[in-house]
Amino acid sequence: MRDTLDSRLAARVAELRVARGWSLDDLAGRTGVSRSTLSRLERAEISPTASLLGRLCAAYGWTMSRLLAEVEAGAEPPALVRAADQRVWRDEASGFTRRSVSPPHAGLRGELIEGVLEPGADIAYDAPPVAGMEQHVWVLDGRLEFTDDGTPHTLDAGDCLRLRLLGSTRLRNPGTGPVRYAIFVALP
The missing domain is CATH 1.10.260.40 (lambda repressor-like DNA-binding domains)
Structure with a gap:
């Protein structure tokens, strides 16, 4: 392998x-x-x-x-993470790209993630990875439909949604171009 x-x-x-x-x-x-x-x-x-x-x-x-x-190589993440060194993961099946802008670290409770959803991309999560996890979702470009435990939110460029994840979530791009957003994650 x-x-x-x-x-x-x-x-x-x-x-x-x-x-x-x-x-x-x-x-x-x-x-x-x-x-x-x-x-x-x-x-x-x-x-x-x-x-x-x-x-x-x-x-x-x-x-x-x-x-x-x-699963990434290296132990202690550096304090400064250059754009070229930020981990990018792509889910080809769903049209989702995820950039770990600030890598997680055991001693810290927050991290910053950039997401890009291609037109029509739709991702659903049945439950949060950590119940009560706080997220701030800030749309940078495009329109994002974010559903939190059955409550829909439509976010346009510049809009920011703050919530605690307790149930299912869904992210969907209803537009004709990519939607780019940042998510700040804070563990409880």
Whole structure:
């Protein structure tokens, strides 16, 4: 297996499951993802979607940034992160690109993320990775439909939504061009 982000992510997801003493069936029950899909993910036969990573992170009580940071090389993140060094992850299936502007760190409770959704992109998360996590969603370009636990919000460029995540969320780009937004995440 080549040492790619997907293969390191697959190995880390398997390690987390085994460390908790969960079988694939246990993880499937906690995430609603089929055992076969989880098995293929752990063998790096498939690339995870944003939705799948969201379900796994909710089961483990982690943010997606923490999971992605764990599979990146390097230990202590630098205080200054140059644009060229910021981690970018793309979910081709959903048309979602995620840039970790300020990488997470165990000693800090906040991080900044940039997201880009292509036209028509629609991502749903069944539960927050950490209940009560605070987010500030600031739309930089375009229009974003953000649904928080059944409550819809339409955000245009310059708008900022602040909320605590307790239930499901959905991000959708209803426009004809990409929507670019920043999310500040603060752990409870």
